[in-house]
Amino acid sequence: MIGSVGAAKDPTSNSITGIILDGEAQQGGVLIGTAPAATAELRLDDQPVRFDRDGRFLIAFDRDAKPQARLTARLADGHMLSQIINVAPRAWRIERVNTALRPVRDNKAYLALRRPELARIAAARSVDTGATGWRQRFLWPRVGRISGLFGSQRVYQGVPGAYHGGIDVAALTGDTVLAPADGVVVLAADRPLTLEGNLLMIDHGHGLSSAFLHLSRIDVKLGQSIRQGQRIGAVGATGRATGPHLHWGMRWNEARIDPLLLAGPMP
Known part of the structure; x- marks a missing residue:
């Protein structure tokens, strides 16, 4: 059997004999596949x-993924x-602005606080x-x-800033946040983090995870199994946020991906 992916949707351009690939291969996107039994x-x-x-398996492509990737399957007979x-x-x-990029904070006090936070986030993702x-x-x-x-980004006098690693939904403080899919809580911040505020992370399996930032309240606990549609928290403006909103970020391993491509158009 031959599956097809890719913008051109050529039935032979992006397929592996014996492996089915469903979806469109694009930056920030996800493909679901089926490998042979062997x-x-x-x-x-x-x-x-x-x-x-x-x-069944899942693969995804980072926002800045290269034009080509190689998928390789080793069968039990070595083929x-x-x-x-x-x-x-x-x-x-991309928005180009005629102001200078603010320097990255590198003072000792900030780094002493931030490094353990980043380590905690990395551990949760693993x-x-x-x-x-x-x-x-x-x-x-x-x-x-x-x-x-x-993926949106500002360029400051020719110097690119960090791109937006998730999708924001405007809402009011206290508005309910639901689980987008089944999973297990791998991080539920007991206090606001420097940038993310009250951070909740859910593992959906096979390296795919969701992160919900700036929450005003977290309604689930570390290690708890979550069902799709379950209430998991409430919108807020904790951490570095200019106002209440939900920031939903997703990753497949280290690749940052676009939640819009998994959830589809906003209802």
Whole structure:
């Protein structure tokens, strides 16, 4: 069987005989696939790809993913299947401003506070809970006006700033936030973090995770299993935020991906 992916949707341009790939390969996007029963190992470029007993797996592409990626399957008999996946570029919202980029904070007091926070976030992302929410069609955790797009970026007098790593939904403090898919809580901040504020992270399995920033309240606990549509917290403006809103970020391993491509258009 031959699956197809890619912007051109050519039925042979991005497929591997024996492996089905569903979706469109694009920056910030996700593909769901099925590997043959005889698959012993699956890799996307140099990183291993987890797959279930039924062969189902997920791969994703970072916001700045290169134009091509290689998916390789090693079968139990040693035979190798390999295919180049063409990753379509996206037109990000870039704003050019005639002001200087603010210098990164590097004072000792700030770094002493921030480094343990970053280590805690990294540790949470590395947890493999065995969750299966990655198989579901994701829901919007909050319905409302999209006030910040994934991948948007400002360029300050020719110097690019950090791009927006999630999607923002305008809301009021206290508005309910729901779980977009099944998962397990891998981080539930007991106090606001410097930038993220009250941070909640949910592992959906196979390296896919969601992060909810600036919450006013977290309604779930570390290690708790979460069901899609369950109340998990409330919108806020904690941490570095100019006003109340929900920031929803997603990653597949280290790749930052666009939640909009999993949840679809805002209802």
